[in-house]
Amino acid sequence: MTDALPSSELLTFFKALAHESRLKLVGLLTERERSVQELASLVELKEPTVSHHLAMLKEAGLVRLRQDGNTHWYALETKTLTTRAKTMLMKEKLAELAVAGASDDKAVLNYLTPEGRLKAFPATPKKRRPILAWLARHFEEGRTYSEAEVNETIERRHHDRETFRREMVGQKMLARKGGQYWRLPESGWVG
Amino acid sequence: MTDALPSSELLTFFKALAHESRLKLVGLLTERERSVQELASLVELKEPTVSHHLAMLKEAGLVRLRQDGNTHWYALETKTLTTRAKTMLMKEKLAELAVAGASDDKAVLNYLTPEGRLKAFPATPKKRRPILAWLARHFEEGRTYSEAEVNETIERRHHDRETFRREMVGQKMLARKGGQYWRLPESGWVG
DNA sequence: GATCTTATTCGATACATATCTAATTAGATG
DNA sequence: CATCTAATTAGATATGTATCGAATAAGATC
Incomplete structure (x- = not known):
């Protein structure tokens, strides 16, 4: 890679959802907030793995974390989903992605x-x-x-x-x- | 991976957009249709690489191909973009993703x-x-x-x-x- | 404060895929 | 039909990331 692109929000968003396990996690969170344990058991992955995925979803603003005792409750951040969906529909926003990297x-x-x-x-x-x-x-x-x-x-x-x-x-x-x-x-x- | 999931349309869609180069290509195609050559020159990648990316976008239904002589003109498939954006906003659709694989x-x-x-x-x-x-x-x-x-x-x-x-x-x-x-x-x- | 529980971080490994060059295909042109 | 052009496919390599077990951190409990 020649230029270190600021890696747009939209890109992190798509990357976050571009994996089967993470899509499943999002799916499971549509219903209600869930703990890491619970999610791990439901998607049949180990907790460290789920933790890793949740971190990416969090980075993309797709989930938020509420901590209670030492249980971490993750919930879907619906707002982000709607915002990004709207962006996808605006051609001008998409056109900006074409910019090669350097501001020039x-x-x-x-x-x-x-x-x-x-x-x-x-x-x-x-x-x-x-x-x-x-x-x-x-x-x-x-x-x-x-x-x-x-x-x-x-x-x-x-x-x-x-x-x-x-x-x-x-x-x-x-x-x-x-x-x-x-x-x-x-x-x-x-x- | 335990089960060979049918790899939902939504997943291929996100995977298609989860890469900087492909996002750029989509961006460039918002304006008008373009040839492979042209795209390669604009994103500064070799033609085979661009070809590879376009294949993925096509697989996801995001671009369509019009062939004229031996020039291939790729255009954005706007409809897919809007369809997927709507899916993202329907909780029920997302919840389906949670299905673990085995129908049980x-x-x-x-x-x-x-x-x-x-x-x-x-x-x-x-x-x-x-x-x-x-x-x-x-x-x-x-x-x-x-x-x-x-x-x-x-x-x-x-x-x-x-x-x-x-x-x-x-x-x-x-x-x-x-x-x-x-x-x-x-x-x-x-x- | 020792211990148990829940989650995250670290380090190693395996799998996936982006990119390139070289070879091939398909269409156009002399 | 030999040749040229545009694109794709094949094969090789490098980068990235998904996953796990082990170690660590942070909170609760006795």
Whole structure:
């Protein structure tokens, strides 16, 4: 994985429900709150396992815990279920998921053709920067590229190899030495 | 896993969405249909990988495929999204998920206290049988139990150890020989 | 405070699946 | 029909996570 995504709420929600045992647990909790023991006996798993599953459901906000003595009573958090169901029905919310990770990348989408090539290259530096960053990320770190290879990689996204090569070097995204190029660490990029 | 569950539609649905890449793909498809190539470039994965993810989404009924030449256009199946969202909001539907696998076990739920003990023991043999089966499953296969151990195991669920011990033996769920008991294969249980 | 009960945390293992490259299929094109 | 393109399938590897037994924590009970 390249970027450490903030792992959206919706993703943790789906992950929480993407397992047979946890779906069963949720099912059992629709009726009333239940203790860990009881749940373990009903789904025929050991308590540590159930505990593990309940932790994931809790993390996703799907259950809440009420502690009485040393018995832990878990109950379904119906509100979360309805909230998430609504989110699923809003296209805009879903579209947000498409964002590639880095905050930049969302803007870039507007400049891409269906084939994943650049349609245009905006005039203002502020807008150019994320596009250059996006392009630069297509170079692997820790290896070198000949000028021909750099051109090739650029041309897969835009015909104007000269401009983009020059600008990426200018922004310290790529370094050049004696006909060889390599990608620089993102922390050093100008912007 | 003990029983091969028919892996409910809802489960495949959640599994399909329980991955960052697939959520992104869904996000990208909210706007319009897209080819595999295009999607691969946008999520920055290789085509085979995207193909794999799309297959899962298709399996879950979340996307549909339109083939034109040798380009495959995938589109979002909005209807499925709304259907599933509604299911999530119906408690009864969720409760069904709790069914343990064996068709028996659902009925047993009605006879259990919150602590997982038996509240009552019905009079008709037809109703008693699944409860005995449930109880018998709490004995491990492939080992023997002393009578004291058998009693102990029963008493954890119901005070009347005599009745249950006798009936489980009668139904050929447990075997007895010289003070030792052991669980018999489920295929041989009377019922 | 020793002990029993209920639950969680830890560490190990087994199973599932995401991802890639290479090979294959299916359609389009010269 | 040879070749090219887009997609899928197969096979290998790596990552993730479900499950369990053992150890620990926290509360209740004697």
